[in-house]
Amino acid sequence: MAGYQLKLKRKQQVAEGTLALYFDKPDDFSFQAGQCARLVLVDPPETDDEGNGRILSLASAPAESELMFATRIRDSAFKRVLSALTPGAEFTLKGPYGDFTLPADPARELVFITGGIGITPVRSMLLQAMAESQGRQMTLFYANRRPEDAAFLDELTQACAISSHCMLVATMTQAGQSAQHWQGERGHVDKAMLNRHLTDLARPLYYLDGPPGLVAAMKTMLVDAGVAEAQLRTEEFAGY
Known part of the structure; x- marks a missing residue:
């Protein structure tokens, strides 16, 4: 190449x-x-x-x-x-390289679950879908320790705020250690958090990426919740 x-x-x-x-x-x-x-x-x-x-x-x-x-x-x-x-x-x-990309069906509902530097391909997919004016519903669950650690958080918050097809759910696992006042979700992404923001866990296509431990935990959680493995797309970020 x-x-x-x-x-x-x-x-x-x-x-x-x-x-x-x-x-x-x-x-x-x-x-x-x-x-x-x-x-x-x-x-x-x-x-x-x-x-x-x-x-x-x-x-x-x-x-x-x-x-x-x-x-x-x-x-x-x-x-x-x-x-x-x-x-x-x-x-x-x-x-x-890679096939961690948007599905061909522009109407397919998508849920992204990511943490840390795993936001990089998700930013690309979210903004591209918006640029193409795709009508698909997209929800992003984005986990970090503190707001200071969350790359592109402000940009993605603003982008989703003006789109009727995108919802951002940012959560902080160590919000108490931040110099910023955090009013969003706290703790790790779990089934209860998903249920607060999604109407049907079994319906969307899921994109899971980030540290291997996060990807494995999210995959297990979703399968246990009744999501078919065929509806999970994964990519691990190890050694970054």
Whole structure:
């Protein structure tokens, strides 16, 4: 698969410990909302056994003019280099990859359950569905420790507030440790929380992504609640 040459336009902290990287979109690059790509540093000042690249979800929607990736910053050579980059830094992009994408039926009701950096492909899918004026009903359950840790929370809150087809249910597991006053849901996503916001758990198509433990717990909970496994789409984010 051919690679695309990119130069960093800008970067932005979108939550505590989470960095977004923005690039011009190559004219011949196309992808589906929810897909990922391999982003490779060109001649970085340091490297490690994991190499100079990572598979990252495309957090931008295909309808947006820029490409955007977001990642948690950890103590690895790759992440240290990302943190220190300035505009003009060079990358190679390979992809896209993956089938964690919107269903073909534009009327199918969707429920997204995600946590932490798992929001990246979900942001892409939600905003793309809105850009295409799809009439599907979408509900996003988005779990974080504190509001400060929740990437794109304000943006997605505003987007869903002006759409009659989108509902955002954000929940914080450590809201008491936040400097912000939190008035939304608290605790982990569970069956009781789903029942407060959904009229029929068995009807939607579910997208579950984020840390492996969250994905496994949500899958078990939904199957136990009577949701058919064929209605579950999953993607795990490990080692980010």
